Amino acid sequence: MPQNPFFWWAGLITALLLAPLLPGVINKTKACFVGRQGPSLLQPYYNLHKLFRKDCIRSSTSCGPLAWAPGLELSALLLALLFLPYANQLSPFAFTGDAFLFAYLLGLGRFALVIGAMDTGSSFEGMGASREVQFAALTEGAFFAVIGFLAFASRSLNLSEMLSCPLPANVPTVIAAVILAAGIAFIVMLVENSRVPFDDPETHLELTMIHEAMILDYSGPDLGFILYSAALKLWLMTALVVLMLLPGDLASAPVLFILHLLGVLLGGIVIGAVEAVSARFRFLKLPQFLLGALCTALIALALTVIGTGGGR
Amino acid sequence: MTATTLTINNATAAPLQEVPSLPVNDFRDTLQELVQQQEHRVSAFFGLPASPAGRGLELVAVLSHPEAGKCELVRTAVQDSFPSLTPDCPAFHWFERELAEQYCLEIPGHPWLKPIRFQPPLPGACSRKTATAPNLTVGDTNYFTLAGEACHEVAVGPVHAGVIEPGHFRFQCLGEDVYSLEISLGYQHRGLEKMLPGGPDRRTLPLIATASGDSSIASTTAYAQLCESLDPGLQPESGALLLRGIAAELERLANHVGDLGALAGDVAFLTTAAFCGRLRGEFLNMTAEICGNRFGRNLVCPGGVNMTFTPAQAGKILAWLQRVLPEVENALELMFESATVLDRFEGTGTVSKAAALELGLVGPAARACGVALDLRHSHPYGCYKVSAPALAAGTSGDVLARAWLRRQEIAASAAWLQKQLAGWQKENCRHRGTPRLAPGMIAVSMVEAWRGEMCHVAVTAADGTFRRYKIVDPSFHNWFGLAMAMRGEQISHFPICNKSFNLSYCGHDL
Numbered sequence: 001m002p003q004n005p006f007f008w009w010a011g012l013i014t015a016l017l018l019a020p021l022l023p024g025v026i027n028k029t030k031a032c033f034v035g036r037q038g039p040s041l042l043q044p045y046y047n048l049h050k051l052f053r054k055d056c057i058r059s060s061t062s063c064g065p066l067a068w069a070p071g072l073e074l075s076a077l078l079l080a081l082l083f084l085p086y087a088n089q090l091s092p093f094a095f096t097g098d099a100f101l102f103a104y105l106l107g108l109g110r111f112a113l114v115i116g117a118m119d120t121g122s123s124f125e126g127m128g129a130s131r132e133v134q135f136a137a138l139t140e141g142a143f144f145a146v147i148g149f150l151a152f153a154s155r156s157l158n159l160s161e162m163l164s165c166p167l168p169a170n171v172p173t174v175i176a177a178v179i180l181a182a183g184i185a186f187i188v189m190l191v192e193n194s195r196v197p198f199d200d201p202e203t204h205l206e207l208t209m210i211h212e213a214m215i216l217d218y219s220g221p222d223l224g225f226i227l228y229s230a231a232l233k234l235w236l237m238t239a240l241v242v243l244m245l246l247p248g249d250l251a252s253a254p255v256l257f258i259l260h261l262l263g264v265l266l267g268g269i270v271i272g273a274v275e276a277v278s279a280r281f282r283f284l285k286l287p288q289f290l291l292g293a294l295c296t297a298l299i300a301l302a303l304t305v306i307g308t309g310g311g312r
Numbered sequence: 313m314t315a316t317t318l319t320i321n322n323a324t325a326a327p328l329q330e331v332p333s334l335p336v337n338d339f340r341d342t343l344q345e346l347v348q349q350q351e352h353r354v355s356a357f358f359g360l361p362a363s364p365a366g367r368g369l370e371l372v373a374v375l376s377h378p379e380a381g382k383c384e385l386v387r388t389a390v391q392d393s394f395p396s397l398t399p400d401c402p403a404f405h406w407f408e409r410e411l412a413e414q415y416c417l418e419i420p421g422h423p424w425l426k427p428i429r430f431q432p433p434l435p436g437a438c439s440r441k442t443a444t445a446p447n448l449t450v451g452d453t454n455y456f457t458l459a460g461e462a463c464h465e466v467a468v469g470p471v472h473a474g475v476i477e478p479g480h481f482r483f484q485c486l487g488e489d490v491y492s493l494e495i496s497l498g499y500q501h502r503g504l505e506k507m508l509p510g511g512p513d514r515r516t517l518p519l520i521a522t523a524s525g526d527s528s529i530a531s532t533t534a535y536a537q538l539c540e541s542l543d544p545g546l547q548p549e550s551g552a553l554l555l556r557g558i559a560a561e562l563e564r565l566a567n568h569v570g571d572l573g574a575l576a577g578d579v580a581f582l583t584t585a586a587f588c589g590r591l592r593g594e595f596l597n598m599t600a601e602i603c604g605n606r607f608g609r610n611l612v613c614p615g616g617v618n619m620t621f622t623p624a625q626a627g628k629i630l631a632w633l634q635r636v637l638p639e640v641e642n643a644l645e646l647m648f649e650s651a652t653v654l655d656r657f658e659g660t661g662t663v664s665k666a667a668a669l670e671l672g673l674v675g676p677a678a679r680a681c682g683v684a685l686d687l688r689h690s691h692p693y694g695c696y697k698v699s700a701p702a703l704a705a706g707t708s709g710d711v712l713a714r715a716w717l718r719r720q721e722i723a724a725s726a727a728w729l730q731k732q733l734a735g736w737q738k739e740n741c742r743h744r745g746t747p748r749l750a751p752g753m754i755a756v757s758m759v760e761a762w763r764g765e766m767c768h769v770a771v772t773a774a775d776g777t778f779r780r781y782k783i784v785d786p787s788f789h790n791w792f793g794l795a796m797a798m799r800g801e802q803i804s805h806f807p808i809c810n811k812s813f814n815l816s817y818c819g820h821d822l
Binding site for chain 1: 467474488576578581585587650653660802805807
């Protein structure tokens with residue numbers, strides 16, 4: 001596989017610059033589905049611009065975490081971004097086992113927000129934090145089942161190799177397994193990014209919120225950090241799904257780069273379509289659903305074991 | 313039973329002297345027997361100061377029966393206290409709290425005697441009123457609390473994140489489960505019942521129309537019927553009555569469609585939410601086509617209606633309806649065909665039929681529990697004496713039942729409206745007059761607003777003005793139903809439970 005570090009760097013910079021476009025694409029898609037014009041694609045940028053010009057107002061009951069949580073979350077996500085193989089080019093920072101660092105950097109970002117939410121002492125934020133952690137614990141299982149599948153299929157614990165290695169595409173069970181695992185990764189992405197049907201990022205109903213309830217007390221640049229982090233996380237996890245589906249030996253690096261970019265934006269349209277046709281699940285249904293996702297990911301793993309004859 | 317009550321028809325008047333005045337104990341026994349054994353509902357229960365200056369208070373109860381089509385009136389005189397009926401008949405719960413607040417009446421035995429509106433006592437309240445200086449900071453009261461490791465309290469409002477009216481909700485939760493919900497209102501109190509005595513005058517009609525702004529037609533119809541029953545010279549012609557009915561059904565359609573859209577919005581089902589938001593506007597615009605105001609503020613008046621309504625206008629609205637109704641059907645079909653939506657609605661916020669009857673719920677909230685209660689059928693008034701939209705019914709009492717019932721009512725009202733508009737012959741039904749009310753009378757007028765039974769009671773003084781004007785909004789009966797629906801429910805289901813009732817804050821607070 002020819003490597004071209006230029007396209008990896010281009011992929012990273014695109015992610016940093018275009019991440020806020022993705023929520024814009026989702027909202028535009030939703031608006032199209034219901035026959036509305038919808039906000040401009042660039043609306044998330046306008047919002048960030050507005051927030052960064054404002055002052056922060058911080059709760060006087062806070063003892064600190066409220067203030068540093070947004071920065072910690074953004075730093076964790078920026079670090080995690082370094083390990084994805086954009087356009088199927090190996091990350092220059094990759095090392096064996098970085099898949100775990102990747103997963104727990106995302107976990108660290110969430111931990112920061114949860115601690116910040118608990119710090120406010122508000123009952124809404126406490127409820128939001130409690131829900132976030134409850135569902136995150138269940139999502140983690142499904143996410144690691146997907147990582148396990150990738151590790152087994154690629155015989156590697158290096159995230160770059162896991163996502164960019166050419167799979168034995170002539171084995172039908174492996175193709176089925178890849179599609180299953182990518183589906184589960186898509187579901188994990190929806191949960192992790194608090195999208196419908198698991199959470200509703202647009203709602204104003206504080207009693208039903210998960211992620212949004214945790215950030216009710218934030219304003220100004222703090223909120224801007226959180227919104228930008230959320231956009232980065234959405235981009236990063238959508239890119240993960242796209243990379244799983246995009247075989248590394250498909251084309252040359254420039255074409256892969258274009259495909260990667262289009263894939264992520266198409267991911268935004270798919271998310272928008274899912275949100276437009278589905279109502280939100282009730283909370284009691286989420287644990288069942290997430291455990292089901294874990295089992296499906298394990299089936300994908302089993303299929304790969306069978307398809308590749310198992311063993312090393 | 314001997315004549316312990318006075319029986320009258322809906323929208324009629326009788327001399328106050330003919331209403332039997334019983335000793336307090338007999339009064340309580342009569343009410344208890346009627347409500348507990350004979351399935352009567354408490355439509356109104358209010359105080360009537362003996363005279364502006366004097367001590368003492370009369371309590372007047374208006375009971376109605378869902379089938380008999382009559383109203384039972386009975387009264388009693390009390391001094392400072394009235395032993396509570398609530399432990400035996402929960403339907404009196406809210407009325408007794410109102411009496412305690414409006415007239416500083418002591419209600420011994422009441423399990424939940426807190427202010428409901430945090431309003432100052434009405435003029436003519438007992439002279440004892442300074443004995444317990446009422447706390448008049450709205451929302452400042454002793455809320456029920458739950459103690460222990462596993463429980464927590466969530467307070468919502470009075471300022472909400474959406475564009476809705478103010479109200480305070482206090483949840484006692486065990487994790488995600490609600491143990492109890494306490495609702496504290498009063499933020500919208502404007503002192504309506506204090507402003508109405510002395511009327512009718514030029515401001516009476518606008519005040520009534522804005523008692524609860526989304527039920528203007530129902531409210532003004534109830535008022536107009538009261539005036540007409542108290543002034544035999546003021547009789548509306550059949551065209552005016554029919555136009556009132558047409559406007560009332562348009563009001564029902566607009567609100568039902570809007571609420572179903574809002575329910576869809578609360579479960580993040582975008583398509584129906586977006587379509588219904590627009591379609592609600594179509595029905596409001598039809599009302600504006602009739603009278604120039606989207607909420608029908610200027611349509612109904614004592615003696616008839618304020619507007620002419622020509623066959624050409626009827627034809628225009630009929631064609632408009634025929635264009636819009638398939639779109640409504642389409643938008644609702646999307647929602648009720650969606651498994652994810654049904655999963656959210658089904659089994660959520662259930663109120664049992666027994667609870668609905670005991671609490672005296674009204675309107676769609678009661679019908680969804682299997683209580684066949686619709687004044688257009690049980691106590692027909694105005695044009696509904698001739699024909700009324702079909703009675704809708706539900707059984708399960710959950711959010712799905714309330715939503716489904718609204719859908720049935722949309723279909724029934726739409727069919728009825730199309731029939732009436734197609735047959736509209738009158739060229740001119742405009743008729744109005746100045747009410748000259750008979751003195752010393754009591755009149756009861758009940759209409760089926762889109763939220764349910766709305767009861768107006770007027771007592772006239774010797775000079776033919778209102779001595780007391782009592783408004784019982786359907787929300788007054790139903791707020792406690794929402795609290796019951798939330799017991800044991802997930803706290804995240806509160807928004808859809810709330811929206812499925814969609815009660816009025818200002819109609820309650822007056």
